[in-house]
Amino acid sequence: MSTSKLVDGTFLKRLVIINALVPALILAWDGYHDQLGVNAINFLIRTTGLLGLVFLTLSLLITPLRRLTGWNLAIAPRRQLGLFGFFYIATHFLIFWLYDRDGSFGDTLGEIIARPYLWFGFGALVLMIPLALTSLDTMITRLGPKRWKLLHRLNYVIVPAGVVHYYLLVKSDVRQPVAFGVVVALALLVRAIWHYLDLRRAAAKQPTVLSVKKKFWSGEMVVARIFVETHDVKTFRFVMPDGSALPFEHIAGQYLNIALMIDGKRVNRSYTIASSPTRSHYVEISVKRAPDGHASQFLHDQVTEGMRIKIGAPAGKFYFAGHGERVVMIAGGVGITPMMSVARSLTDRCWRGDIYLLFGVRERKDVIFEHELAQLQQRFPNLHVEIVPSSERGRITKEIVQAFVPGLSRGPVMLCGPDAMMTAIRKILVEIGVPDGEITQEAFVSPLQVIEQVPGEIATGEAANVQFKRAGKGTDTSELTILECAEACGVNIPFECRSGICGQCKTTLVSGKVTMDVQDALTSADRSKGVILACQARASNDVVVDA
Structure with missing residues (x-):
């Protein structure tokens, strides 16, 4: 030994x-x-x-x-x-x-x-x-x-x-x-x-990277193509209805929000953008059909090419813009999607650093983007990919990580996948010597159920006014969330998941009324104090927010 x-x-x-x-x-x-x-x-x-x-x-x-x-x-x-x-x-x-x-x-x-x-x-x-x-x-x-x-x-x-x-x-x-x-x-x-x-x-080594618009865009996009990736994963490509360029810019690793109408109820979900930000005329998400997934089953079974879907983008702080000499990405299952966006973006721009992608799946049939990754490897020698099916090799271990990435002692290291997998890999990386602060991870969170019936549109068709008290700014809206209004005005409200789960976007409603599709992160004490989730709240009338 x-x-x-x-x-x-x-x-x-x-x-x-x-x-x-x-x-x-x-x-x-x-x-x-x-x-x-x-x-x-x-x-x-x-x-x-x-x-x-x-x-x-x-x-x-x-x-x-x-x-x-x-x-x-x-x-x-x-x-x-x-x-x-x-x-x-x-x-x-x-x-x-x-x-x-x-x-x-x-x-x-x-x-x-x-x-x-x-x-x-x-x-x-x-x-x-x-x-x-x-x-x-x-x-x-x-x-x-x-x-x-x-x-x-x-x-x-x-x-x-x-x-x-x-x-x-x-x-x-x-x-x-x-x-x-x-x-x-x-x-x-x-x-x-x-x-x-x-x-x-x-x-x-810093490359020229795409600038990201601060304004959060929201509107309808068309499902242009649907690709079958594996037995339980489909990719959905969205384009603008008029064929124009995307009205937003994003960094590889960020996500978008979609609003689906399922049985007369609004269901909001967040999905990582799998396509490269260098592709300016379309955006793609890859969705795994979950046995208990209300939205994923609807996307797989009901959504067809040509349908229009409400999209909000971009969002998320889990990304890699191309700084440094090397990036290490470790993904599990459908957690490959943000890593794929990063790999596509870096190879599109012929990034000179080393790209390491370690991909864990249950079985070989679960490998998403397998053929594309093989083609990218042939064209770009700096892209290193290793697929680890647990049915053949067991879970990703410290020995596998060290053998795949020589001399791994620094970040950035990106993790995305099931919580248990990310916890185990993070512990391995720290033991190897990677500073914990140089490890970033993304978890997929979404509401387990629809909380409310969709609120009706304003009867008169008039926009409600949203005012941010401390910032002294405001805007009119008929459909944006409070968080989206804040981003449009340049008002900083912390956020993370945009799904009503994490609670980072909690803020106080000073006056007016709002409706929220999801309220998972609010306690009864929060509600009694007038606290709302900015990512979920939509103005029913003129409102003032303490932000």
Whole structure:
């Protein structure tokens, strides 16, 4: 058995935890047996402080070590090193407060104010608290990878502050704090240089990309063609009724919304755009027929060429515009659709970077776009595709990912597919060494049922007026949602799914009435406070929204 199989991320994390606990156990043992020396409290304060600085410095060295050696597993225990750094620094302060200052808040505060070295030490401890509280994986999801990563860059302030604290504390022999200072300074300098070079490389490789119109377009399009992709997937191509170019522009990976009339009820669904944004006269979606899919069954069984369907586009923040030297895409099942849009777009523009597409399916018959992908591979050597049928090879594993993408340690990595698959793959990528903030994923969400009968059109045919109170802007509409009106006016309302599920577009209705087809994300408390879902709400009369 190879060393790489014996040593994995879990092993390294456990190794760090065990070894990090050893000093604490030794100190506890020596304290219990009165073997801490003449000035036991001073010894404990200095030892725990030094241990904390050691662990924090080691956590700062992980990234340089990984990039210099190519050993991606080194990143696995970084969080444990940081947490033990916080543990020892917090213990360092608690001993100082409880035993050196006799647990007195006033005396401790006075000491901190009077002594400059404590400014830096206490300041570093305070900055570490939010980092420790957000160290769990659930906090990455709650804060979002970008904000979580930005918050944890406080380490670049905390560790130098700890070194300054140590230097000012030492009165004679400053060799140790100076040594820490040199190591930390070099680590930060190397990081800064690499960051600068990464930005330069990204700028040099940045292609000319399509600009995206801020205005969200909504209107009718015609089903021009229907293609059968597999036994349960069809592709629907939409064009403008007059044959003109699309009235919107999108980035590969974004989606559109469709409004279907099924049994006299409006059913809204969101589907990823599978076609390339370089194709300016049509847009395509590929839909899998689901056994319990109200909309997908209607599309497969009832929609025919020539029918007109209400479309709203573009939407979504899951996309790749062509920045960087490589993109890795991992898809499961019909989650291939945004990846196909990216692959089509990049090959259409002859993008020079490497494109890796790892595609997991249940059986070979479930492979969507198989022939097109094979043709693209023949024409573009930088496109690498591997299909993994679970019936033949099992699910996608860490070994499969590492063998397919050589030297995978950086993003961007795009994931799309079933939730369980994306959770498992994300965990694998982090273990390999890919920063969590450089992994993006898309989940398909749609309402399970139609909530309401379609509201009737305004009897007089007159448009309702929508005013955004804080922005001081407004528009007239007879059919747009509040979110679409906001986008037309340049008013920023956060959103994600546009299906009434995620609740990110919640906003308060100040006056007027709206109707909503889907209200899944609203609680009874929300409704009592006049909160609406901007992506679902349509004005029944003149309305004012708190946005």
